[in-house]
Amino acid sequence: MIKPQKLVTLFAAFMLAASTGPVYAASGSSSLPFHDISGSFARDEIVDLVHEGVVEGTGGGAFEPRKTVTRAEFTAMTDRLLKLKEVDGDIPAFRDVPRTSWYYGWVQAGLNLGIVQGKSDSTFEPKANITREEAAVLIVRALKKEPAAVSAGQLLYQDAASISAWARPYVKAAASLGLMEGADGKFRPKANMTREETAAVLDRVLQISSWDQAIHSTPASSLQVGWQNGLTISQFIAKVKASNVNTIVPRWFFLEEGTGSLSNHVDASLLNWAKQNHKKVWALLGNHSDPELTDDILTDPAKKSSVIKQLTAYVKSYGLNGINVDFENVSPQDREALTAFVTELDQSLRTVGGVVSIDVSPDLGTDWTEAFDYKALGQAADYIILMGYDEHWGGDPIAGSVSSYPWVESALDKLLRSVPSSKTILALPFYTRDWTLKEGGATSEELNLAQQGVRTRSVAYNRTWDDNLGQYVFKYQKQGYTHKIWIEDSRSITKKYVMAADRGVAGYAFWYMGAETPDVWTAMSNAARYASY
Incomplete structure (x- = not known):
């Protein structure tokens, strides 16, 4: 990528005249994108970021370089720098960031990835000016840096004592990265960022070659597997069209009583x-x-043998790409037999170009998962799909999350000790449960993500973000009982998605298509891009 060169002397301007980059005159030139930036110290950075689609004018051909920047504006510009997309989150994070605001999607996108945080659990203060120390925290965090604690004495600024303790590590990191510097020996932590200062900081990210290359690269694609459940063919197709899914799992074959017979529900359309x-x-x-x-x-x-031969013939005749083995409630005594079946099926499908994936529950050391020899299955099958849900299930007398972050992380890490990440697919839930808390034990109702949103908007909204669980916990009262929902939404799903991406998994699966809200697909696209940086 060729960027506008920095014009520092008349000689440099002369030399640039023969280059492929645009040349801008040192004073009010009509070739500049804004009429008021010719005298700005960040003129060239502003021009660069206009080309990148990161900054915009304020109207009437003006940029207003010395105008202060709000928290919402800085968030939006940082998101655009990272090539992220707006996320129209179904569950609003902050009461002062309404879905009707222009910055709603940018705040949600940054929050999902941990780039921005609120001023409190329920407020973001989007219209407040962003200070220099806040900007240092945000941009360093955006670059995935979590610096160690720093004392005021370790900062070489005359006003180091006035830098908030929570910001000091980030201020030092921002200086080390060459992103933010002081002036006259001071950092001015409480001063508001201006639009030209913001442009200078953001453009310096692009001067870091590793980040410039990453930002302008296309992330490697991964498997995105969508299960069909309860939808007509036309409904299923519509949902896949609106998603990131590149691999579909229709419910076509089932074991039947008899001499190894299979039911066949293949739909030609x-x-x-x-x-x-x-x-x-x-x-x-x-x-x-x-x-x-x-x-x-x-x-x-x-x-x-009959089942394997039929499946192999179907893969060949229908031109299928593979078979997804979804055996539930398998007896522990069939542990070796299940592994043998998957091994033989995989060997047979290889002859016709098909792959085998098998769905497994997290290893909880119970009878439910005793039939899964994870290591042997990982060697036999092409892919192991870890069903990262049902931590608390229908009928469970104890209320809780269907897929809390630490539970999924622990389950995935345990599986990865037996199965290579290149063969592992993490399945994420598009559902949750509304729990009714009673003296004799909890009962629950399953909700898809769309139903969850309707439920939370229909009653007094009382929710808190539990950073350990990686999700909102929502409470309300109905007919004398307390209800709790451990919310699954684009934020909780993003957190698990990035965690798995950091471990190099082969892809993701989703239970089930049609249960999601549209924002999760944008959020996961952002997660895939951000995880690649």
């Missing part, structure tokens, strides 16, 4: 659409959650 739109198809193989039926197929060599 969905298959043709997927091929025309370059979507991979991993048809689901289910067992109706029937342990006896599953045992019968897995332990009878003739029936097992």
Whole structure:
């Protein structure tokens, strides 16, 4: 990428005349994007950021370089610098950032990735001017730096004592990175940032070659797997079109009683659409959650062979990309038989160009997961899909999250000790539960994300962000009972997405298509881009 060169002398301007970059006169030139920046010390940085789509004028051809910058404006410019998109979050984070405001999506996008924070749990103060020390914190955090604690005595500024303790590490880091400097021996931490100062700071990020290259690169693609559930074919197609999903899992094959027979629900219209739109198809193989039926197929060599031959023939004849094995409630006694089945199925599908993925629950050391030999399955299958949900499930007498951050992180890390990250897919939930707290134990109602939003907006909104759990906890009263919802939304999903990306997983799966709100797809696109930096 060629940027406008910095004009520092007449000689430099002369030399630039022969270059491919644009040349701007040293004073009021009509070729400048704004009529009031020719005398600004950050003129060239402003021009550069206009080309990048990071800064805009204030109207009437003006930039107003010495005008102060609000917290919302600084957030929006930082998001645009990082090539992030606005996130129209279904769950508003702050009461003073209304969904109708121009900056709503920018604040939500920055908050989801931990780039910005509120002034309190419920307020952001978007219209407040951003101070120099606040700007230092935000830009350093945006560059994924978490500096160690610093005392005032470690800062070489005459006014170091006036820098807030929480900002000192970031001020030092900003100076070390060459992003923010003081003047006349002072940092002026409480002074408001101006538009020209902001442009200078943001453009300096692009002068760091590693960040410039990362920002202007396309993130590597990963598997994005969407399960079909409860939708018509046309509804499912519409949801996939509006998503990031590149691999679909339609519910097409199920074990049936008999001599190794399979039910076949292949839909030609969905298959043709997927091929025309370059979507991979991993048809689901289910067992109706029937342990006896599953045992019968897995332990009878003739029936097992019949199922594998049928699946192989279907993959070949329909041009499928693979099979997703979704066996639930498998008896512990079938542990070796399940591994053998997956091994033989994978070997057979390889002959026709198909892959095998198998869905597994987190290893909790219970009968529910005893049938999964994680290490052996990781060697046998092409992909292991970790179902990162049902931490608390329907029928659980104890209320809690369906997918808290520490629970998912622990489950993924445990799996990765047995399965390579290149074979691991993390499945995320598009649902939660509304818990009714009673003396004899809690009961719950499953909600998809859209229903969750309606529920939280229909009653007095009382929620707090639990940073340890990585989600909002929402409480309300109804018919004499306390209700609690551990909210799954674009913010909680982003946090888990980035955590898994940092571990190099092969991709993500989503249970289930149609249960989400539209903002989660934008949020995950941002997460994928930001995780690549």
